[in-house]
Each structure stands twice: as structure tokens, then as C-alpha cells.
Amino acid sequence: MFDNANPYTLRTEVFEGMTRYFISFMDGQTILRETEVSRPVYLEFLRFVKTERNLRRWDERHTEQSDLTDESLYDRALHKPKSVEDAAFDSLRNEKLRLAIQDLPEIQRRRFVLYHEFGLTYEQIAEMEGRRKSAICESVLRAEEKIREKIKNLKD
Secondary structure: OOOOOOOOOOEEEEEEEEEEEEEEEOOOOOOOEEEEOOOOHHHHHHHHHHHHHHHHHHHHHOOOOHHOOHHHHHHHHHOOOOOOHHHHHHHHHHHHHHHHOOOOOOHHHHHHHHHHHHOOHHHHHHHHHHHOOOHHHHHHHHHHHHHHHHHHHHHO
């Protein structure tokens, strides 16, 4: 991990039409030292400072991600997980629904599943079975009523 202190200070100075390049830094005894360097050395230090800055930014971006807690991840979740109670309730409700559908007569069950599970329209089901749309609609509605009644009775 990088600290935010850059040990080098770079500066240029134009004197009598000539550009001079300087690098300053603190030595081991915390004394500020400044030295004049050639243009290639100055450009190399400049590249080094930019690279170090980019590494520091990369490190900061990725450190933040590793500091996330379970709670903050949960708050950021698009689809929050269900509680154990909700999952258990859903499982029981699905089981009751499955049993209620299973108890339907074969024709009503087939039509109900085609309509609700496969998303077919009444017209499509009627065409498949060679029946009228109104007969399919009524059959599916009766199946829904039977399922509601069966689930209601299972609650009691």
C-alpha cells in the first residue's frame, strides 16, 4: 500500500531562454535537498511520479472493495436474498400449489399449465386441442378456482 506522500518535487525554471530541470526531495535526516538534472533524467522522474500516482489510485480503488462488510454488500444488492422464514413460507406455498395442481383433472391440469407455465394464449391452446377459445378459457378459470379452494382448505 502506498502512502500519499510523494517523496519528489519536480520543477522547471526558464532562465535566459534555457529550461533548467530540478528535483527536490527530503534526505534521510529530513533535510530538503534540490539538485539540477538533465532533461532525460527529469522526464524519467516525471514518468516515475505518474506511474506511482496511477498505482496509488489503483490501490485505493481496490482497497475500498476489500473493506466492504456483509451488511454493506447486502445494502448494495440488486436482488436482496430472502430471509429464512420467507424462503420456508415460499417453499410451503409452492408445495401446496403443486399438490393442488396435481389434484386437477388431466385436461384442466394440462390447460392450466399450458396457460400459466408455458405462457400460451387461450387461442393457441384452443387451436392445439381443436376446441373453442371460450371452452379453454372456462376450463382454465375453473382450474384456478379449484386451486384457490384447495389451497384455502389446506390452510385450515
